[in-house]
Amino acid sequence: MNGGLDPSRLDGAATTEAADPGGMLRQVASSAAQVREAQRAAAEAGVAGLAEDGRPRAIVVAGMGGSGISGDVLAAVCGVGCAVPVSTVRGYRLPGWVGAADLVIAVSCSGTTEETLEVAAEAARRGCRLLFVGGPDSPLADLAARSRGVFVPVRSVGQPRSTLWGLTIPLLLAARTLGLVDVPDAVLESTAERLEDVAYRCRPSSEPFVNPAKRIALELAGDVPLVWGSSALAATAAYRMCCQLNENAKYPGVFGEVPEAHHNQVMAFDGHFTGRAAASSDPDDFFRDRVDDPEHGLHLVLLRDVEEHPQVRKRCEASTEVARDRGVAVTELGAEGTHPLERIATLIALADYVTVYLAIALGVDPTPVPAIQELKARIAER
Numbered sequence: 001m002n003g004g005l006d007p008s009r010l011d012g013a014a015t016t017e018a019a020d021p022g023g024m025l026r027q028v029a030s031s032a033a034q035v036r037e038a039q040r041a042a043a044e045a046g047v048a049g050l051a052e053d054g055r056p057r058a059i060v061v062a063g064m065g066g067s068g069i070s071g072d073v074l075a076a077v078c079g080v081g082c083a084v085p086v087s088t089v090r091g092y093r094l095p096g097w098v099g100a101a102d103l104v105i106a107v108s109c110s111g112t113t114e115e116t117l118e119v120a121a122e123a124a125r126r127g128c129r130l131l132f133v134g135g136p137d138s139p140l141a142d143l144a145a146r147s148r149g150v151f152v153p154v155r156s157v158g159q160p161r162s163t164l165w166g167l168t169i170p171l172l173l174a175a176r177t178l179g180l181v182d183v184p185d186a187v188l189e190s191t192a193e194r195l196e197d198v199a200y201r202c203r204p205s206s207e208p209f210v211n212p213a214k215r216i217a218l219e220l221a222g223d224v225p226l227v228w229g230s231s232a233l234a235a236t237a238a239y240r241m242c243c244q245l246n247e248n249a250k251y252p253g254v255f256g257e258v259p260e261a262h263h264n265q266v267m268a269f270d271g272h273f274t275g276r277a278a279a280s281s282d283p284d285d286f287f288r289d290r291v292d293d294p295e296h297g298l299h300l301v302l303l304r305d306v307e308e309h310p311q312v313r314k315r316c317e318a319s320t321e322v323a324r325d326r327g328v329a330v331t332e333l334g335a336e337g338t339h340p341l342e343r344i345a346t347l348i349a350l351a352d353y354v355t356v357y358l359a360i361a362l363g364v365d366p367t368p369v370p371a372i373q374e375l376k377a378r379i380a381e382r
Ligand SMILES: O=P(O)(O)OC[C@H]1O[C@](O)(CO)[C@@H](O)[C@@H]1O
Pocket: 064, 065, 066, 067, 068, 107, 108, 109, 110, 111, 112, 113, 116, 160, 161, 247, 369, 372
């Protein structure tokens, strides 16, 4: 499955369908189209009707993996000033405080994920306000019909994780209709245009020296990425990047947010995963012989937002210095645009491409997730 690193796999001519048999690059490139199509789907489903009952006390999004991220993106775009709390439930249990005054949004691309269905069924039993987003002709769609919740059908572009924008835009439109977020149609369109622009710059035929995603993938290959966001919004993109490293590249990724990472994760720079420890000439160095390759160690990936707390900006600069002083490589990815939706979408889009190209450079098929499927099958047998 893993053929080892071969940078030539990212040469423009080589990044073909053979390198990506499941079509993950095509799926990622569909993000802008998803933004546009989801607006039509949400309007046809009657999401605007949610406003009839006024503002909910809270919004709770239930979803797993690439679908659960939609709840985090909603919270990030609504921002700290949001009039009601927005949280994501990843698991089987709906928190005890959630009741009829709250809006529960169940998101599942396949419409079959057991955790999401269990939380949604519990929300229906408690009489919560309900919105369902996901696969048509599915158990989720059946539950929506039985519980008379609003249902937005979403056409999968392949994998749930690459259908992120088809799943997320209906949530943003629900929040908009409830007066909780300012996302005008013009911002949805400018976000789609920015996604198209990232897709163009990161297109398979462009060579690594001009393609930012290919360049960053080659910088990361072999290292253990610590991915830190410089704002709540960038931290959501950082978490997404780690999940995409896992599922697309079958690769580890450690998520963090500045300033919190400065109170714990940064200590890993002083540990044995840094090239410095591995290259130690001290014969008594416990870690010296335990790291195979002193060239490859931790790699700090900083996702920088346009709007950062002034102290966080200083902290990001200091992070870079502290990391480089210890032989830890640093790569920065910057958000583009002004609206929070544009900023998070551009960070996610670039990071998505990085993870797909990392998979290809390593000889890994980005699309299938066999260990996830095996776990599901084993659980179903018990
Ligand atoms: O959107 P769905 O179909 O509920 O799936 C959610 C997540 O579950 C997984 O299939 C893993 O269980 C992920 O790949 C996916 O993002």
